[in-house]
Amino acid sequence: MSALSVKKLHVRFGSVEVLKGIDLAVESGEFIVLVGPSGCGKSTLLSIIAGLERATEGQIDIGGYEVTNVPPKDRDIAMVFQTYALYPAMSVRGNITFGMECRGVARGERDQSVDRVAKLLQIESLLDRKPSQLSGGQRQRVAMGRALVRNPALFLFDEPLSNLDAKLRVEMRMEIKRLHQRLGTTMVYVTHDQVEAMTLATRIAVMHQGRIQQFADPQTIYDQPANLFVARFMGSPPMNTFGARLQVADGELSAVVGTASGVALRLGRRVENLQEWNGRDVMLGIRPECITQPDAIRPRGFEQQIDACIEMIEPTGAETMALIRFGDHELMARLGPDARPAVGSMVRLSVDMNKTCLFDPVSEERIA
Amino acid sequence: MIDARALAPLRAALGSRIAIYALLLVFALFYLTPMMVVVLNSFRSFEEITRSSVLGFPTALRTDNWVQAWGTYCIAGACSGIKPYMWNSLMIVVPATLLSTLFGAMNGYVLSLWRFRGSNIIFGVITFGVFLPAQMKLVPWAIVLRDMGLSNSISGLVLVHVIQGLAFTTLFCRNYYLNVPQDLIKAAKIDGAGFLQIFWRIILPLSPPILIVTIIWQFTGIWNEFLYGITFSEGSQRPVTAALMALSANIAQAREYGIESAAVLIAALPTLLVYLLGGKYFVRGLTAGAVK
Numbered sequence: 260m261s262a263l264s265v266k267k268l269h270v271r272f273g274s275v276e277v278l279k280g281i282d283l284a285v286e287s288g289e290f291i292v293l294v295g296p297s298g299c300g301k302s303t304l305l306s307i308i309a310g311l312e313r314a315t316e317g318q319i320d321i322g323g324y325e326v327t328n329v330p331p332k333d334r335d336i337a338m339v340f341q342t343y344a345l346y347p348a349m350s351v352r353g354n355i356t357f358g359m360e361c362r363g364v365a366r367g368e369r370d371q372s373v374d375r376v377a378k379l380l381q382i383e384s385l386l387d388r389k390p391s392q393l394s395g396g397q398r399q400r401v402a403m404g405r406a407l408v409r410n411p412a413l414f415l416f417d418e419p420l421s422n423l424d425a426k427l428r429v430e431m432r433m434e435i436k437r438l439h440q441r442l443g444t445t446m447v448y449v450t451h452d453q454v455e456a457m458t459l460a461t462r463i464a465v466m467h468q469g470r471i472q473q474f475a476d477p478q479t480i481y482d483q484p485a486n487l488f489v490a491r492f493m494g495s496p497p498m499n500t501f502g503a504r505l506q507v508a509d510g511e512l513s514a515v516v517g518t519a520s521g522v523a524l525r526l527g528r529r530v531e532n533l534q535e536w537n538g539r540d541v542m543l544g545i546r547p548e549c550i551t552q553p554d555a556i557r558p559r560g561f562e563q564q565i566d567a568c569i570e571m572i573e574p575t576g577a578e579t580m581a582l583i584r585f586g587d588h589e590l591m592a593r594l595g596p597d598a599r600p601a602v603g604s605m606v607r608l609s610v611d612m613n614k615t616c617l618f619d620p621v622s623e624e625r626i627a
Numbered sequence: 628m629i630d631a632r633a634l635a636p637l638r639a640a641l642g643s644r645i646a647i648y649a650l651l652l653v654f655a656l657f658y659l660t661p662m663m664v665v666v667l668n669s670f671r672s673f674e675e676i677t678r679s680s681v682l683g684f685p686t687a688l689r690t691d692n693w694v695q696a697w698g699t700y701c702i703a704g705a706c707s708g709i710k711p712y713m714w715n716s717l718m719i720v721v722p723a724t725l726l727s728t729l730f731g732a733m734n735g736y737v738l739s740l741w742r743f744r745g746s747n748i749i750f751g752v753i754t755f756g757v758f759l760p761a762q763m764k765l766v767p768w769a770i771v772l773r774d775m776g777l778s779n780s781i782s783g784l785v786l787v788h789v790i791q792g793l794a795f796t797t798l799f800c801r802n803y804y805l806n807v808p809q810d811l812i813k814a815a816k817i818d819g820a821g822f823l824q825i826f827w828r829i830i831l832p833l834s835p836p837i838l839i840v841t842i843i844w845q846f847t848g849i850w851n852e853f854l855y856g857i858t859f860s861e862g863s864q865r866p867v868t869a870a871l872m873a874l875s876a877n878i879a880q881a882r883e884y885g886i887e888s889a890a891v892l893i894a895a896l897p898t899l900l901v902y903l904l905g906g907k908y909f910v911r912g913l914t915a916g917a918v919k
Binding site for chain 2: 342344346347358
């Protein structure tokens with residue numbers, strides 16, 4: 260049974276169409292992340308699922324029941340907000356029990372629920388404090404406690420970690436993941452941070468300009484992005500994309516980079532259905548970790564060597580990112596942590612062509 | 628070591644400081660003198676004032692005038708001082724303040740957090756009421772009160788002050804509630820709270836700063852209000868501001884300046900106390916945000 264299904268959702272505010280036909284089917288127990296740049300419509304989609312806003316067209320089902328016109332309190336959902344949205348005049352205990360009071364839950368049961376949730380999130384010592392007396396991380400935990408206590412069928416998270424500092428963000432991310440493993444409740448999580456998306460999700464929906472660009476598990480999104488937008492958005496630093504010409508030579512497919520004769524990079528794959536692309540321009544997508552020092556390529560990789568000029572290096576401690584110039588293009592490469600090539604020097608690098616992606620330059624869809 | 632060149636700017640600063648304080652002192656004297664005259668006269672007996680002049684120091688601090696003004700002086704036929712009129716004022720001010728504050732808070736809540744089509748226009752129209760001169764509304768109110776049968780009653784005055792106060796209280800409360808984050812309302816909706824529940828449980832507990840502002844504003848405004856007070860009341864129903872008018876219009880006997888002074892001071896006391904005790908909360912409330 261699907262925990263959440265969104266069918267043909269259109270949302271228009273006046274003349275602006277914010278969501279242009281969203282279809283989503285989420286199975287029970289999944290952790291879905293809606294990711295995309297600002298303005299792509301992910302927060303609007305979450306609000307529609309929560310019932311805080313109305314759709315212009317379309318249908319929402321939660322737990323098998325249609326809830327398109329049902330108010331938020333009857334949808335069996337709970338939501339955690341970016342700004343925590345804790346009630347300032349109530350204590351932590353009051354914040355957590357407010358929803359139960361509104362529903363008429365008995366006192367004894369309320370206290371039991373609070374204790375259970377407080378133990379789970381380790382906020383027992385904070386129960387009598389006011390939100391203004393808590394730190395950011397504590398407030399976020401109280402907000403999660405308020406959501407947990409409802410035992411909902413669907414958890415909704417609206418960029419809950421955006422207001423936290425980097426270290427706290429990593430900790431809370433792991434706590435959320437642990438919570439999901441422990442409870443198994445379906446979760447829908449909105450973020451603009453693709454690292455959060457990759458680490459937390461069972462499936463990611465990448466959104467752009469009101470449409471879902473790709474809806475798949477993290478590995479597929481990373482290795483086989485559906486189009487150029489997904490390829491460039493996911494992965495940090497982003498995938499290198501540049502133009503090349505496909506050519507068949509000696510029964511093997513090559514991508515020729517640069518003008519005139521250029522540099523031919525053999526793709527090393529049997530790609531029969533690309534015959535029609537012979538001689539045409541494509542966009543080549545190579546991730547930075549696929550361009551590295553010659554001795555660092557994985558054994559299963561298909562290696563091609565290139566000569567490039569180092570423009571800039573960025574040592575991060577765990578690795579050294581290098582901005583290189585290859586022909587007319589500037590690419591990011593990932594070198595070992597101790598590599599310190601001189602700026603302006605020519606180096607020989609290896610490219611793993613196994614993981615390259617080819618995109619149609621006009622439609623921006625992936626062709627291989 | 629201090630040398631002469633460093634002293635020169637200091638001396639100039641000192642000089643301008645003295646000039647400023649001297650000027651302030653002159654203005655203070657200018658403004659305080661009438662009040663001093665009233666205070667001093669309230670302790671002087673009738674004979675003292677008539678013998679010398681209105682300006683002078685009391686020979687002894689006697690409370691006769693105060694006692695008479697409060698309980699025994701005759702105003703327009705009734706000889707019970709201004710006590711009953713103080714009571715009338717209280718009966719007008721307290722309900723009017725509480726009701727206009729409550730409705731203003733409600734209005735502010737709706738207009739800031741439950742936006743609907745035309746809410747900005749409605750807010751504009753309500754705020755417009757702040758700028759309407761009182762004299763302009765006198766005749767319309769006379770007609771309305773007459774049609775409702777509340778022409779010369781305390782209830783009529785309460786109605787007038789509640790409606791008139793709504794303009795201010797809505798303005799203050801709505802601008803205050805704009806600072807409440809929308810996420811708070813969303814979270815409450817998901818928790819299952821309805822319109823009124825959100826108001827009572829979440830918004831009102833956040834409101835003390837602005838409620839104090841509206842209460843102080845309304846209390847002092849309505850207590851000191853004269854035009855409507857004297858137009859829409861008569862006889863024993865008058866508020867104290869109107870009664871003071873009647874007190875000093877006594878043509879049957881000589882002017883008892885001492886008692887009049889005492890009466891004026893008694894009438895001014897409540898608002899004075901409100902500002903003395905609540906003044907700092909007033910300023911704090913105007914500059915406070917709703918949620919830290």
